[in-house]
Amino acid sequence: MSSRKELANAIRALSMDAVQKAKSGHPGAPMGMADIAEVLWRDFLKHNPANPEWADRDRFILSNGHGSMLIYSLLHLTGYDLGIEDLKQFRQLHSRTPGHPEYGYAPGIETTTGPLGQGITNGVGMALAEKVLAAQFNRDGHNVVDHNTYVFMGDGCLMEGISHEACSLAGTLGLGKLIAFWDDNGISIDGEVEGWFSDDTPKRFEAYGWHVIPAVDGHDADAIKAAIEAAQQETGKPTLICTKTVIGYGSPNKSGSHDCHGAPLGEEEIAAARDFLGWHHAPFEVPADIYEAWDGKAAGAELESSWNDKFAAYQAAYPELAVELKRRLAGEMPDNWTAHVEGYIAELQANANKVATRKASQDCLNAFGPVLPELLGGSADLTPSNLTNWSGSVSITADDASGNYLHYGVREFGMSAIMNGMTLHGGFKPYGATFLMFMEYARNAVRMAALMKQPTIFVYTHDSIGLGEDGPTHQPVEQVASLRQTPNCSTWRPCDAVESAVAWRHAVESKDSPTSLIFSRQGLAPMARDEATLANVAKGGYVLKDSAGKPDLILIATGSEVELVMTAAEQLEAAGKAVRVVSMPATDVFDLQDAAYKESVLPSDVTNRIAVEALIADFWYKYVGLDGRVIGMTTFGESAPAGELFKLFGFTVENIVDTANELLAD
Numbered sequence: 142m143s144s145r146k147e148l149a150n151a152i153r154a155l156s157m158d159a160v161q162k163a164k165s166g167h168p169g170a171p172m173g174m175a176d177i178a179e180v181l182w183r184d185f186l187k188h189n190p191a192n193p194e195w196a197d198r199d200r201f202i203l204s205n206g207h208g209s210m211l212i213y214s215l216l217h218l219t220g221y222d223l224g225i226e227d228l229k230q231f232r233q234l235h236s237r238t239p240g241h242p243e244y245g246y247a248p249g250i251e252t253t254t255g256p257l258g259q260g261i262t263n264g265v266g267m268a269l270a271e272k273v274l275a276a277q278f279n280r281d282g283h284n285v286v287d288h289n290t291y292v293f294m295g296d297g298c299l300m301e302g303i304s305h306e307a308c309s310l311a312g313t314l315g316l317g318k319l320i321a322f323w324d325d326n327g328i329s330i331d332g333e334v335e336g337w338f339s340d341d342t343p344k345r346f347e348a349y350g351w352h353v354i355p356a357v358d359g360h361d362a363d364a365i366k367a368a369i370e371a372a373q374q375e376t377g378k379p380t381l382i383c384t385k386t387v388i389g390y391g392s393p394n395k396s397g398s399h400d401c402h403g404a405p406l407g408e409e410e411i412a413a414a415r416d417f418l419g420w421h422h423a424p425f426e427v428p429a430d431i432y433e434a435w436d437g438k439a440a441g442a443e444l445e446s447s448w449n450d451k452f453a454a455y456q457a458a459y460p461e462l463a464v465e466l467k468r469r470l471a472g473e474m475p476d477n478w479t480a481h482v483e484g485y486i487a488e489l490q491a492n493a494n495k496v497a498t499r500k501a502s503q504d505c506l507n508a509f510g511p512v513l514p515e516l517l518g519g520s521a522d523l524t525p526s527n528l529t530n531w532s533g534s535v536s537i538t539a540d541d542a543s544g545n546y547l548h549y550g551v552r553e554f555g556m557s558a559i560m561n562g563m564t565l566h567g568g569f570k571p572y573g574a575t576f577l578m579f580m581e582y583a584r585n586a587v588r589m590a591a592l593m594k595q596p597t598i599f600v601y602t603h604d605s606i607g608l609g610e611d612g613p614t615h616q617p618v619e620q621v622a623s624l625r626q627t628p629n630c631s632t633w634r635p636c637d638a639v640e641s642a643v644a645w646r647h648a649v650e651s652k653d654s655p656t657s658l659i660f661s662r663q664g665l666a667p668m669a670r671d672e673a674t675l676a677n678v679a680k681g682g683y684v685l686k687d688s689a690g691k692p693d694l695i696l697i698a699t700g701s702e703v704e705l706v707m708t709a710a711e712q713l714e715a716a717g718k719a720v721r722v723v724s725m726p727a728t729d730v731f732d733l734q735d736a737a738y739k740e741s742v743l744p745s746d747v748t749n750r751i752a753v754e755a756l757i758a759d760f761w762y763k764y765v766g767l768d769g770r771v772i773g774m775t776t777f778g779e780s781a782p783a784g785e786l787f788k789l790f791g792f793t794v795e796n797i798v799d800t801a802n803e804l805l806a807d
Contacts (some may be wrong), residue, residue, distance in 0.1 A: 143434045149175040150182070150217060151420045151431050153391045155413060156210035157232040158165055158424040159238075161405045166240065169388040169401040170208030173326050173359070174293060177384055180365040181322075182215055182437070185373075187288060187443030190220035193248040195447050196567070199288045200251050200267045202461045204260025204708045205295035206241040207403065211237050215654050216249045218427070219433035223247050224426055244565070244593040245603070252565050253593050256585050258301030259558045261321060261396050264292040265307040266562020266571075268319035268379070268548075269537075272386045272566045273517065276543035279304045283455040285448075289373070292321040296334050298571065299323065299342060306474070306555030312350030313381045315539030319379035324359070325386040332399045334434045352378040359384035377539075377596070391418045411641065467576055469515045469568045472652060481512050486642045490675055493667030499602040499660040500642035503528035508642075510534075510545075512651060517569040519547035520600075521556050527574035527602045539551045557586035557599065570649055574600035576608075577617040577659060580600060590655035591630040598648045602660045605755040606790065609662075610782030622760040624657045625728055634659040634754075635666045638705035640726045643678045647730070659700070663783055666704045668724070681730025684742055685689075686710060688719035694801055695743065697752040697764055702792060706753050709797035718805065721747075725764070737788065750803050755792050770800050 152175040160166035185731035189201040205214045210231065210341040216223045223237060227247070230236035236245040241255035251267070254260035268290040275286040298304050311319055325344060327334055343355045352375040354368045363414070365384070372380035389401030392414045406414065415421060424427065456463035475481075485508045495503075510516055510533045519528045535544030549556040553575045560571040580587065580601055590597045606616045631654050633644035641660065648656035668685060670678070677683035682697075686707060694713065696706040703724050710720040723742055725731055731739065743750070743764065750769035758773025766769060772791055779786060787793060 142370060142430055145176070145179055148434055148641040150391065150420050151427050151435065152178060152211060153418060153536045154215040154227060154415070154420050154422065155214040155217070155425065155602055156325070157411050158212050159213070159404050160230050160431070161408070161411055162229060162424070163232040164436065166210065166405065166406060167207040167403045168210070168406055169403070170295060170324065171211035171214065172206055172396070173386040173388045174208065174211055174324050174391065175390070176217055176360045176362060176679075177293070177322055177365055177386070178211060180561055180681060181291060181364050181369065182219060183435070184366060184431065185369050186291065189438065189445045189586035190249070191442060192445060193221065195215035197286065197288050197444050198262070200290040200293045200566070201241055202251055202254065202260045202264045204254055204264070204292050204298045205257065206254030206260060209238070209240065213247070214489065215336060216247060218432065219437035221247070221249045223249070223281065224478070229425060230572050249403075252562065253589060256589065257297040258303040259586065259589060261292050261294050261298050262303050262307035262555055262558035264290050264319060264321070264561035264764055265316065265637070266779070267566040268311070268316040270563040270569055271316060271318055272314070272610055273537060274541045276371045276541070277461055279461070280459060281340070283451070283458060285452050285455045287405060289318045289320060291716045292319070292685055293324060293608050294321060295324045295326070296329055296338055299340070303554045303558060305561060306552040308351070310550065310552065310555060310559070310709075313539065314537070315350070315377050316379045316540075320369070320382065321379065322382045322384055324386055325383055326386045327398050328388045328397070328402060328405050330399060330402055343381070348382040350378060352380040353383065354380065354659045355383045357382055357384045359386035360390060361503060365526065383621035388726040389700045393417045410476060423481075430477070465514075466523070466568075472567065472648065475512055477512060480507065482642075482646050486639060486646070486675070489639050489642055490670055495664045495666050496638055496663050497661050498635050498637070498641045499528045501638035502658065502660050503531060503643065504638065504720050505532035505642050505645040509645065509649065513570065514545070515568065515570045516649070517545050517547070517563065517571045519549050519556065519573045521549045521553045521573065521575040521579070522551045523575055524548070525563060526576070527600060529574040529600060538550070547573070553582040554586055557583035557597070558589070559727070560597045560620060561586060561590050561593070561595055564590070564597045565593070570596070570598065570662055572598035572600055572648070574602060576615060577605070577620055578615050579602035580620050584623070587624070587630065587655065587657070588627060591627050593628060594653040595655060596651040596653065596657045599655060600660070600760070601657060603662045604659045604700060605661070606774065606778040606786045607661060607663050607755060607783045609783040609786060613777040615797070616778035617756065618774045618777055619757045621659060622721050622757045625760060630657065631727060631729050632657045632659065634699040635723055635726045636698070636700055637665050639668070639670065639675070640678055644726060647679065647727070661701050664703060665701055667743075668703065679730075680734050680738065682725035682742055685724040686722040688721055690716070690719055692721035692747055693805060695721045695747055695750045695760070696797070696801070697725055697750065699725055702703065702753045702755060706797060707795045709801065712798050713801055718801070723729070751797065751800055751804065753792065753797060755787065755790070770804055772797060772800060
């Protein structure tokens with residue numbers, strides 16, 4: 142029978158061989174953490190290689206994603222659909238084994254990791270989703286939601302600020318099924334970390350409220366096993382297992398050094414490592430007895446079968462809950478959703494009122510929340526300003542996780558990556574809010590949602606210089622352009638309550654992209670629409686007001702500026718000009734429409750176009766062309782009442798009319 146060291150050495154060998162063949166990569170972390178991985182995956186991890194989507198599986202995250210050959214080796218050895226040829230294609234074009242773990246490329250990859258600190262933060266989100274889902278659905282004697290989240294992380298993850306945000310909140314919320322392993326090898330790319338990372342990490346995590354198991358020998362299987370057992374017994378706190386390891390363990394000349402962190406070992410050193418480890422097999426060769434000892438398919442099938450029996454008993458005892466849990470885990474909308482949302486939008490159009498779109502957003506939550514129990518909201522300490530709570534909001538606490546609202550504290554980046562973790566886990570439609578300006582703190586988590594095609598909902602209020610007196614530190618200018626230009630990220634800036642409701646509908650129905658909802662602080666007037674116009678709002682850009690014949694001029698606007706261009710259009714028409722007004726709340730959605738529809742809204746033979754938006758100007762030239770004009774921001778804002786700022790920067794009916802007359806006179 143193969144020894145534990147031999148089984149761990151299979152990971153080491155595959156990792157150093159794949160990195161060497163690719164001529165790039167990070168062999169140090171996989172070789173250093175191989176013993177920990179062997180114990181966790183063979184003795185504890187609840188998973189089924191034949192069904193990577195099994196709902197009650199444990200989640201495993203490699204937060205130090207540069208060590209990706211560790212997880213690829215584990216998936217291959219335990220029987221996932223990831224063959225030896227896939228490992229040989231490590232870091233190659235169109236392979237299933239890219240340089241960092243990418244969600245959706247290979248089965249068993251729970252999240253994309255690479256930007257350090259976000260993996261552990263996704264893990265906090267997954268553990269939080271498990272805790273809330275269990276509180277909402279489990280009943281006495283029927284624990285159908287009952288799994289752990291395990292995270293491997295290195296010094297780099299702990300240095301990143303987001304880890305402080307996430308791990309602090311995890312302790313506060315008592316996420317007892319989150320178990321993180323710190324790979325304490327003392328090495329990063331620059332060398333020995335003691336010169337720039339001297340935190341007392343165990344005390345830091347104790348201060349967060351974590352259960353800390355210090356000084357575990359990361360190469361002693363018995364010590365690792367005892368630590369995991371102790372972690373599982375502590376159900377009221379997340380656990381940090383501090384594992385002291387040697388980076389590149391098995392490399393006789395490079396282990397313990399940054400030389401093996403991010404570069405191939407080289408043929409000579411690999412040969413020396415094979416001798417040191419007693420691994421006398423050709424590159425990418427794993428003996429049959431090693432494969433047999435690693436194979437997790439039989440055990441995984443038994444685990445899932447046992448859970449299926451448990452779920453059948455649950456279904457018999459609580460049929461309605463079982464149906465609802467299955468619906469939510471499948472990401473399906475309720476049967477009455479379409480009729481409900483269309484009725485609400487029609488009612489809004491018929492009974493329009495002037496309202497700030499942040500308030501219109503809250504009204505949507507009050508309308509949609511009762512039929513969408515999967516909505517899990519929150520705010521980064523701005524609930525009274527973002528208006529993200531609704532009449533059915535119930536705060537989630539460590540003692541009672543059955544609610545639907547999270548107080549994230551001032552943790553914009555942590556909030557956003559935690560939401561990504563909850564989305565990846567399944568069973569929820571998370572939304573979280575901050576001021577649009579502070580999207581900057583969370584920018585990379587938004588990008589990761591788009592990269593992973595996860596329908597996380599980001600709510601951003603106080604959307605322009607229109608927020609006024611707080612000044613340029615709080616006034617977004619370039620942020621919406623950045624969101625709009627992010628691939629696979631839908632961005633809506635509605636002009637009234639109706640567009641806000643359509644935007645929310647898009648967000649909750651999305652299956653493969655995040656949505657950013659951009660809302661105003663100030664009240665916005667309702668727009669009149671007939672039935673056909675109302676139907677076109679969902680297309681992202683549409684003709685809100687048209688001229689009797691071919692237009693001389695097209696005015697394009699979003700958000701609060703739509704009201705301005707509507708008034709300007711009336712004045713221009715009174716002076717004999719034929720004017721079309723296009724509202725474009727979601728440019729990405731408009732861009733996806735067919736050519737005929739886009740031509741019907743922005744006919745190519747009408748080149749006199751003006752775009753008006755109290756945000757960065759340059760974005761809009763793609764729609765107005767070189768012959769058009771843009772009334773937008775080219776500087777930062779100022780501190781003053783909103784009306785004065787709009788006048789200062791040219792967002793007035795008078796300036797729009799003057800610009801139009803100048804353009805038409807050319």
